[in-house]
Amino acid sequence: xxxxxxxxxxxxxxxxxxxxxxxxxxxxxxxxxxxxxxxxxxxxxxxxxxxxxxxxxxxxxxxxxxxxxxxxxxxxxxxxxxxxxxxxxxxxxxxxxxxxxxxxxxxxxxxxxxxxxxxxxxxxxxxxxxxxxxxxxxxxxxxxxxxxxxxxxxxxxxxxxxxxxxxxxxxxxxxxxxxxxxxxxxxxxxxxxxxxxxxxxxxxxxxxxxxxxxxxxxxxxxxxxxxxxxxxxxxxxxxxxxxxxxxxxxxxxxxxxxxxxxxxxxxxxxxxxxxxxxxxxxxxxxxxxxxxxxxxxxxxxxxxxxxxxxxxxxxxxxxxxxxxxxx
Amino acid sequence: xxxxxxxxxxxxxxxxxxxxxxxxxxxxxxxxxxxxxxxxxxxxxxxxxxxxxxxxxxxxxxxxxxxxxxxxxxxxxxxxxxxxxxxxxxxxxxxxxxxxxxxxxxxxxxxxxxxxxxxxxxxxxxxxxxxxxxxxxxxxxxxxxxxxxxxxxxxxxxxxxxxxxxxxxxxxxxxxxxxxxxxxxxxxxxxxxxxxxxxxxxxxxxxxxxxxxxxxxxxxxxxxxxxxxxxxxxxxxxxxxxxxxxxxxxxxxxxxxxxxxxxxxxxxxxxxxxxxxxxxxxxxxxxxxxxxxxxxxxxxxxxxxxxxxxxxxxxxxxxxxxxxxxxxxxxxxxxxxxxxxxxxxxxxxxxxxxxxxxxxxxxxxxxxxxxxxxxxxxxxxxx
Numbered sequence: 001x002x003x004x005x006x007x008x009x010x011x012x013x014x015x016x017x018x019x020x021x022x023x024x025x026x027x028x029x030x031x032x033x034x035x036x037x038x039x040x041x042x043x044x045x046x047x048x049x050x051x052x053x054x055x056x057x058x059x060x061x062x063x064x065x066x067x068x069x070x071x072x073x074x075x076x077x078x079x080x081x082x083x084x085x086x087x088x089x090x091x092x093x094x095x096x097x098x099x100x101x102x103x104x105x106x107x108x109x110x111x112x113x114x115x116x117x118x119x120x121x122x123x124x125x126x127x128x129x130x131x132x133x134x135x136x137x138x139x140x141x142x143x144x145x146x147x148x149x150x151x152x153x154x155x156x157x158x159x160x161x162x163x164x165x166x167x168x169x170x171x172x173x174x175x176x177x178x179x180x181x182x183x184x185x186x187x188x189x190x191x192x193x194x195x196x197x198x199x200x201x202x203x204x205x206x207x208x209x210x211x212x213x214x215x216x217x218x219x220x221x222x223x224x225x226x227x228x229x230x231x232x233x234x235x236x237x238x239x240x241x242x243x244x245x246x247x248x249x250x251x252x253x254x255x256x257x258x259x260x261x262x263x264x265x266x267x268x269x270x271x272x273x274x275x276x277x278x279x280x281x282x283x284x285x286x287x288x289x290x291x292x293x294x295x296x297x298x299x300x301x302x303x304x305x306x307x308x309x310x311x312x313x314x315x316x317x318x319x320x321x322x323x324x325x326x327x
Numbered sequence: 328x329x330x331x332x333x334x335x336x337x338x339x340x341x342x343x344x345x346x347x348x349x350x351x352x353x354x355x356x357x358x359x360x361x362x363x364x365x366x367x368x369x370x371x372x373x374x375x376x377x378x379x380x381x382x383x384x385x386x387x388x389x390x391x392x393x394x395x396x397x398x399x400x401x402x403x404x405x406x407x408x409x410x411x412x413x414x415x416x417x418x419x420x421x422x423x424x425x426x427x428x429x430x431x432x433x434x435x436x437x438x439x440x441x442x443x444x445x446x447x448x449x450x451x452x453x454x455x456x457x458x459x460x461x462x463x464x465x466x467x468x469x470x471x472x473x474x475x476x477x478x479x480x481x482x483x484x485x486x487x488x489x490x491x492x493x494x495x496x497x498x499x500x501x502x503x504x505x506x507x508x509x510x511x512x513x514x515x516x517x518x519x520x521x522x523x524x525x526x527x528x529x530x531x532x533x534x535x536x537x538x539x540x541x542x543x544x545x546x547x548x549x550x551x552x553x554x555x556x557x558x559x560x561x562x563x564x565x566x567x568x569x570x571x572x573x574x575x576x577x578x579x580x581x582x583x584x585x586x587x588x589x590x591x592x593x594x595x596x597x598x599x600x601x602x603x604x605x606x607x608x609x610x611x612x613x614x615x616x617x618x619x620x621x622x623x624x625x626x627x628x629x630x631x632x633x634x635x636x637x638x639x640x641x642x643x644x645x646x647x648x649x650x651x652x653x654x655x656x657x658x659x660x661x662x663x664x665x666x667x668x669x670x671x672x673x674x675x676x677x678x679x680x681x682x683x684x685x686x687x688x689x690x691x692x693x694x695x696x697x698x699x700x701x702x703x704x705x706x707x708x709x710x
Contacts, residue, residue: 083380109555109563111546112570122561122569124497130560131685133372145376154375154505154653175560191555 004050005222006213008062008071011039011053015205018097019072026233027307028226048222057081059208064088066212069219070226076102076180076203080140090209090322092227093315098205100180102140104147104198107169107176108191115196116151119176123155126175137161137168138178140200147178147200166190209319211327220320227315229307236305239264239279242288244297246274253295254278261288266308279308338437340422344701347439347466351420354459356441359419361402363426367392369401369686373654381427383434395426400679400696403442404686414692416445422701437701439463440676444683444694450624452695453658453678454631460662460674460697461637467704472662472673474641476600477648479504479677480657481607484621485593489586494572499590504653542574543567589614597645600629607646628658654679658695664707673707674699 009023009030010016020030029044030051041051052068059071064082075091082088106113113119126134137159138144144158159174166186168174180203181187181194207230213219242263246253254276257263261284270276280288289300340348352358367384374397383395396402399421407413422439441459446452457474464472486499546567582590592614596606604626611618633639650659659677676697683692 107561109550110561110566111550112566112573121494121498124501125494125569126561128497129565134560142380145379149377152502152505154377154501156376157371158376158379172560 005048005070005219005226006050006052006068007043007226008052008054008059008068008073009041010056010059010072012055015056015072015074015098016053018095018205022072022095022097023230025237026226026230028229043226046222046225048218049226063208063210064212066210066214069210069213069215069223071208071210072205073208074098074100074203075206076100076140076143076201078206078208079201079203080143083142086325087327088211090211090319090325092207092209092319092322093230095205095207098203100182100203101194101199102143102178102180102201102203103194104144104200105166105177105179105181105187105192105194108193110193113195116153116198119195119198120151120153120155123153127155133157134176135159135174136176136178137165137174139165140178143200144178166192209322211323211325215323223319224313224316227319228309228313231313231315232307232309235308235310238281239305239308240282240285241303241305242278242280242285242292242300243303244276244278244292244300246270246276246295246297253292257288257291260284260291263288279305338424338435338702340437340701341705343466343705344422344437344439347463347699348420348422350462350466351439351441351459356418356420356443359403359406359421360423361396361399361406361421363396363424364393365396365402365405367394369405370394370397373401373682373685375653381429383426383428397427398425398698399423399438399440400442400682400698401686403696404444404683404694407442407444408683408686408688413688414445414690416447418443438698439701440696440698442694442696445692446695447693449657449678449693450627450631452693453628454635454637456658456676456695456697457632457660458635458637460660460676460699463674463699464662464704467707469664469673469704469707471641471665473665474643475648475661475663476642476644477646477650477659477677478621478625478644478657479649479655479659480621481618481625481646482593482649483656484618485590485616488616488618489589491583491586492572492575495582501653503649504655542571546570589616594647597643597647599640600625600632600642600644601639603644603646604629624657650675650677654682654685656680660697664703671703672700673703 009019023030023043028046030041031044032038032041034040039053041053043049043051054062056073056077059068059073060077060081062068063071063073072095078085078089078091104116104119106119110122113122123134134156136144136156139160139162141158141160148154148156159168161168165177165179167190168177169192170190177192178200184194187194251269254265254269257278262281263284264279265277266279267277278288285302289302292300348358367382370382371379378397382397385393387393403419403421407417407419418441420439420441423437424435425438426434428434441456443452443456457476461472464470482503483500486496489496543564547563550563550566593610596603596610598606604622607618607622607625610616611622629639632642648659649655650661655677657678657680660675661672662674663672674697676695678695680691680693682694
């Protein structure tokens with residue numbers, strides 16, 4: 001059997017669309033040869049990769065077991081579902097979508113509660129008054145327990161909730177909740193507010209590698225190819241290519257451009273004919289072009305980049321380092 | 328009863344364990360064997376959510392949470408409460424498996440122990456537990472374990488006698504119960520008031536001097552004017568009360584320095600019980616703090632221990648020693664291997680007079696007991 005690198009991708013919703021767009025930007029087109037309803041796919045023009053479409057929660061389980069090599073899933077689920085996550089998975093890269101905060105939220109009417117210290121205080125008072133502990137509705141049992149423990153809050157009980165957690169206080173099944181929030185609108189609609197120091201985790205979708213998967217030479221080579229394209233494209237997106245020519249080339253201007261605009265020089269200084277190629281963050285392009293012309297450049301050409309491949313393949317290096325960590 | 332021919336991969340009590348439990352029975356404790364499968368609720372409620380990650384949980388078809396018992400104190404207490412003897416003085420002993428996640432090593436191990444309910448002679452019952460605990464280690468060839476002793480009741484008496492806001496008292500008691508040493512924790516202690524929003528400070532300051540009844544009505548009205556209805560289990564009146572408590576706290580937002588010094592002096596008191604008693608008397612006199620009844624009980628317990636032949640100078644008493652569970656209310660003790668070959672105590676126990684009330688008893692029933700870690704004792708004496 002030929003070597004297979006299995007990549008798990010969310011099977012539905014915005015997360016799936018975002019994940020597909022993420023791969024597409026890197027020139028990796030996810031295709032389902034047997035039709036859109038299939039839960040197995042491949043990457044167009046890249047042999048040896050199998051794409052498994054699964055729920056975000058399943059992806060975390062399979063990563064923890066090592067049943068898939070790579071997966072896209074939220075950091076919140078990794079931290080919640082994988083005890084001792086560092087030993088079992090490598091969080092290779094935050095992907096810039098699927099942002100959500102896991103946070104402690106209490107009823108707005110609790111004008112006496114702004115901090116975890118306040119919460120600790122009323123938790124004790126609640127137990128003494130009602131002879132039972134305050135209930136916290138959440139699906140993040142482990143994150144909640146660890147966070148409350150760090151803040152010394154002990155007088156509470158967790159009520160596991162798998163859906164509509166934010167409705168629990170109004171329904172009378174819990175006093176407060178720990179849940180994900182993106183804009184806070186759902187919380188506000190349920191008369192809840194986030195405690196000032198109550199953000200447990202700022203989560204986003206991550207590219208995650210399973211340490212227990214079979215990482216042979218062939219799997220590593222394929223992963224390297226995939227990660228190399230992703231890294232090259234991410235780098236290309238972060239810069240514009242700025243080219244110009246000076247009659248008299250001058251190292252000082254490069255130093256200044258680096259300091260002021262975070263410019264990089266992919267090919268070193270100017271060539272003997274005065275040609276200079278710079279990579280500049282998009283927001284500083286105009287300022288850089290102005291500076292170059294002030295210093296004598298006649299024409300400055302700016303272009304978008306497709307890929308910037310570098311011999312230092314940073315993402316793959318991160319994967320390798322993560323896999324090599326002692327377990 | 329296990330027959331001699333049984334092949335078992337479960338931990339089996341050895342002859343010494345059987346001899347130990349027989350000795351407990353001879354001392355007047357009826358042997359009980361509560362169900363291994365228990366409702367999870369009382370453990371989570373009394374021991375806190377932190378125990379959840381060490382418990383083996385399951386559920387029945389009705390969705391009720393069950394667990395393999397992580398200790399025997401709660402099951403023995405529940406069975407006693409459900410029996411006709413509930414409320415009467417009774418003593419029980421047990422020997423059997425308990426279940427806790429312990430990382431890589433097995434989750435099933437043996438505990439023996441004693442629970443004594445409903446006795447009025449507090450000091451004598453406390454002393455008897457320590458004496459029987461020493462018998463347990465002696466059965467395994469350890470005649471002189473290291474003895475650590477504390478008294479949660481003394482700290483409670485100190486806090487009750489201090490001139491402090493109720494929020495501070497609650498916080499101090501809770502933190503004492505959850506830390507083996509509170510002294511290091513005093514630095515971090517701040518209470519809600521200091522964290523109140525700056526924009527509230529004016530209102531809080533104004534309310535601080537106000538007539539409590541009027542201020543209470545004002546806060547209640549403000550909440551209803553703002554259209555905020557209370558959701559969850561806290562009433563508007565409860566919220567108003569605590570809001571006003573924060574106001575009253577104002578200047579006392581951090582522990583007053585002088586009070587902190589008094590607490591630190593108290594927590595520094597340690598040594599053998601007799602010299603500790605002398606120091607406690609001096610402390611109470613100098614700091615002008617009434618510890619009278621708690622101190623009387625402490626001294627009476629010392630006498631009872633001496634009467635049972637326990638060598639007092641071998642006991643290391645510390646006012647800062649607690650057992651990390653908030654159901655202990657008085658005497659607490661641990662017996663350790665003097666050569667510290669094993670992690671954790673060999674025998675541990677104490678008094679938990681509020682446990683039975685929290686398990687549903689309508690009236691207070693005194694309770695004291697201890698557990699013996701059979702494998703730790705056995706491992707220690709194997710060369």
